[in-house]
Amino acid sequence: MRPATSGTIRVAGRTLHGGDPREAIAAGIAYVPEDRLGTGVAPGLSIANNVVLKAYRRPPASRGPLLLPRKIRDLAQRVIERYDVRTSGPDVPAWQLSGGNLQKVVLAREFSGEPVLLVAASPTRGLDVAGIETVHSYLREAATRGVGVLLISEDLDEILALADRVVVMYEGAVVGEREAERATVEEVGLLMAGGEEAR
Amino acid sequence: MRIERRLEQPRWLVVVVPVVSLVVAFAFATVVLLATHHAPLHTFRRLFDAAFLSNGALTETVVAATPLAFTGLAAAVAFRMNLFNIGGEGQLYAGAITGATASLLLAGAPSPVAIGLMMLAGAAGGAVLAAIPGILRAFFATNEIITSLMLNYVVALVIDYLIFDSHSYLRDTSGFQANVFPQGKQLPDAATWSSWTIHGLVVPLGALVALGLAVAVWALYSRTRFGFEVRVIGDSARAGRYAGMRTRRKILAVMCLSGAIAGLGGASQDGDFRHQLDPRGLTQANYGYAGIVVAALARYNPFAVVLVAFLLGGLQNAGYTLQGADFPNGLVGVLQGLILFCALGGELFVRYRVRFERRRGPAAVEPAS
Numbered sequence: 001m002r003p004a005t006s007g008t009i010r011v012a013g014r015t016l017h018g019g020d021p022r023e024a025i026a027a028g029i030a031y032v033p034e035d036r037l038g039t040g041v042a043p044g045l046s047i048a049n050n051v052v053l054k055a056y057r058r059p060p061a062s063r064g065p066l067l068l069p070r071k072i073r074d075l076a077q078r079v080i081e082r083y084d085v086r087t088s089g090p091d092v093p094a095w096q097l098s099g100g101n102l103q104k105v106v107l108a109r110e111f112s113g114e115p116v117l118l119v120a121a122s123p124t125r126g127l128d129v130a131g132i133e134t135v136h137s138y139l140r141e142a143a144t145r146g147v148g149v150l151l152i153s154e155d156l157d158e159i160l161a162l163a164d165r166v167v168v169m170y171e172g173a174v175v176g177e178r179e180a181e182r183a184t185v186e187e188v189g190l191l192m193a194g195g196e197e198a199r
Numbered sequence: 200m201r202i203e204r205r206l207e208q209p210r211w212l213v214v215v216v217p218v219v220s221l222v223v224a225f226a227f228a229t230v231v232l233l234a235t236h237h238a239p240l241h242t243f244r245r246l247f248d249a250a251f252l253s254n255g256a257l258t259e260t261v262v263a264a265t266p267l268a269f270t271g272l273a274a275a276v277a278f279r280m281n282l283f284n285i286g287g288e289g290q291l292y293a294g295a296i297t298g299a300t301a302s303l304l305l306a307g308a309p310s311p312v313a314i315g316l317m318m319l320a321g322a323a324g325g326a327v328l329a330a331i332p333g334i335l336r337a338f339f340a341t342n343e344i345i346t347s348l349m350l351n352y353v354v355a356l357v358i359d360y361l362i363f364d365s366h367s368y369l370r371d372t373s374g375f376q377a378n379v380f381p382q383g384k385q386l387p388d389a390a391t392w393s394s395w396t397i398h399g400l401v402v403p404l405g406a407l408v409a410l411g412l413a414v415a416v417w418a419l420y421s422r423t424r425f426g427f428e429v430r431v432i433g434d435s436a437r438a439g440r441y442a443g444m445r446t447r448r449k450i451l452a453v454m455c456l457s458g459a460i461a462g463l464g465g466a467s468q469d470g471d472f473r474h475q476l477d478p479r480g481l482t483q484a485n486y487g488y489a490g491i492v493v494a495a496l497a498r499y500n501p502f503a504v505v506l507v508a509f510l511l512g513g514l515q516n517a518g519y520t521l522q523g524a525d526f527p528n529g530l531v532g533v534l535q536g537l538i539l540f541c542a543l544g545g546e547l548f549v550r551y552r553v554r555f556e557r558r559r560g561p562a563a564v565e566p567a568s
Contacts, residue, residue: 022443031441039441042434049427053442056427065423096206 012116025054030115030147032106034122036099040106043095047087048076050094051109079108100131107138117148124158136162154192156185170194201554202547212549220545224538231533237526246534249520250513256520258401262472264512266291268409269464270490271497271504273325276416277457279499280433284454286332286347287461288487289354290325292478294462296358297324298469299369299383299476302390310389317390317466318408325462326455328354333454337447343454351487358478369476383476392470405467409508412460413501420501429453461487496542498549514538 009016011027024031033039041050052061052072060071076090083104087097094102103123110118120139124132139162143149153159159166163180168191176191229239250260270287277284284290301320305313328350335341361367363381371377371384392404420426432439432446439446464486473480493511497503518531 020443021441022445025443033441035437038435039437042431042438044434045430049430053431053438056424062424062427065425067422067424067427069422 025113028114028116030110030113030118032103032110032118032120032123034125034152036102036106037095041094041102044093046076046091047080047085047094047097047105048073048090050105051076051079051090051112053109054113055109079105079112083108098131100127100134103127103131103135107135111138111142115142115147117150118142119150119152121152122154123151124153124155132158156188159188160185168192201556202551203554205550205552208549216545216549217542220541221538223545224541227537227541228534231530231537235530237530242521242526242534245521246514246517250517255399256516258399259516259519260509260513261400261402261406262512263516264508265403265406265409265471266464266468266484266486267489267493267508267511268406268413268505269467270461270486271493271508272409272412272416272490272501273457273461273464273487274491274494275497275499275501275504276420276460277453278494279420280429280449280453281436282336282433282450282453282457283344284329284332284347284457285344285491286329286350286458286487287490288485289347289351290328290458290461291465291468291487292351292354292358292481293324293328293458294321294465295468295476295481296354296361296369296465297321297462298466299386302386302469303368303384305390306387308389310391310393313387313390314392314404314470317470318463321462321464321466321469322459323462325465326459328462329454329458330451333451333458336454337450355478355482358476358481362476362478371475383478386469386474390470391474392467394471403467403471405464405471408463408467410505412463413505416460416501425449425452461490492539492543496546498546511539 004018009018011024011029014027016023016027037043042053049072052075055061055075056067056072060068061075062068073090079085080087080090085097085101085104085108087101094105097105107123118139123139124135127135136158139149139151151159151162160180160183166178166180166183166188167174168176168178168188170192171194175194176188178188225239225243228243232239232242249256251257270291273287273290274284298317298321302313302317305316308316329347331350332341332343332346335346336343361369362383366372369383371382394401394403396402420429428439428444428449431442432444432449436446439449465481468481469476489511493504493507496511497507514535518535522528522531
């Protein structure tokens with residue numbers, strides 16, 4: 001994702017000033033970045049620390065300026081059990097997890113912030129079939145709970161399977177918008193490549 | 200043969216690797232000693248005696264270790280965040296200058312006030328100097344390794360200038376000798392840092408301050424939100440920004456903290472040991488650079504920094520005692536270098552392992568995982 005140069009961002013009626021991740025987090029935007037290992041998690045830190053990567057500022061992970069390591073570990077243990085992360089424990093460094101398990105940790109963390117909007121950038125890239133299934137089911141679950149889901153992907157089958165509404169961008173501009181039920185892979189593909197007749 | 204990252208680091212490695220490294224170092228040292236016609240075992244015995252066992256040896260070792268603990272902590276604090284402050288050397292000089300100035304200005308003040316303000320002044324001096332590469336790094340993405348390193352030379356020249364090339368406030372200009380042999384003004388007695396003698400071992404205040412700092416740094420980094428942010432940013436700056444952390448502020452804060460610790464080490468040199476601003480002594484000691492080695496050997500762990508500083512202090516102290524007509528200074532340096540080289544080299548095997556495997560020809564395919 002690139003920094004914004006113009007325009008405004010409004011989330012649930014609230015205008016964001018842009019460029020400040022902390023403000024976006026506070027406004028209830030959850031974000032699954034494209035670069036899992038390196039942006040989505042701090043690879044050298046434990047799973048437990050990555051689970052509270054955003055929540056470390058408030059209780060129960062911290063009290064005032066003090067961190068509460070035992071509480072953090074408990075939170076991570078709960079995430080591991082609930083999201084079925086395959087690992088030997090919350091102290092394992094994140095880089096040792098497989099792509100699918102890593103994405104479970106990221107999604108678990110992003111959901112735990114009780115978001116109003118979830119932005120997911122290529123959340124299934126590089127995952128195996130089981131991992132893709134899991135991520136899809138979590139995205140669907142979020143949508144049924146009333147969270148707005150903005151899925152950014154280049155996998156057309158994925159988009160048409162998950163989305164209600166498809167917006168296509170080409171060279172930095174929106175070039176088309178379709179109901180997912182009526183859109184076809186050919187049509188969306190043509191728009192993505194800048195095809196004129198599809199508009 | 201392949202070198203690969205260890206998936207797990209067994210706890211026993213942390214003990215075994217340094218021990219084996221030392222054994223290897225002594226094996227190399229034996230070869231060097233035999234080649235130069237010295238009895239190896241006798242020499243090792245003398246080395247150990249001079250560092251820890253003989254009368255007053257431990258006191259001298261603590262004297263040598265105290266500045267290394269300060270500069271080691273200073274380096275560890277910054278390196279933990281992948282912020283390579285190489286300027287501990289200059290920041291220590293800066294702290295020595297501001298510390299000495301404060302104590303001279305405070306002549307007549309009661310001792311606790313003088314000592315306390317000296318510490319504050321030393322820490323502030325180091326912090327202000329470190330803030331320069333800190334600001335450059337945080338706001339202009341300048342490489343802090345270069346800027347902090349270059350400032351070392353600047354401050355080394357400043358400290359020389361203050362005593363040798365000018366009639367500054369810090370220079371002793373009274374008396375006949377002062378023009379021939381320039382030196383710093385004697386600091387007031389009230390500014391001499393306290394020390395305690397336990398069974399013949401003299402513990403200077405600076406050593407206790409360094410110990411206290413080690414505990415404080417540990418608590419700061421592992422038990423506070425600030426420390427959490429430092430660890431995240433140190434591991435992946437992008438993850439830090441993604442999580443909404445203020446990376447610039449943290450860079451500046453950590454740089455200043457690192458400089459303040461080194462500066463406190465400079466003030467300790469004034470107050471604990473030298474009792475004047477001593478440019479020659481400080482610039483020849485290379486405490487700042489040795490502190491980087493200490494931090495690396497300690498793997499940036501503050502408690503390990505204190506331990507490593509103590510061991511390296513012993514090695515340095517033994518070096519002074521060992522050298523003489525029959526044992527040239529250069530040979531002492533070779534032995535110290537061998538021990539350091541092996542200790543640092545051994546670190547590789549804590550994080551990586553060597554795997555030997557037979558070549559199976561091009562048909563062999565790695566099993567999918």
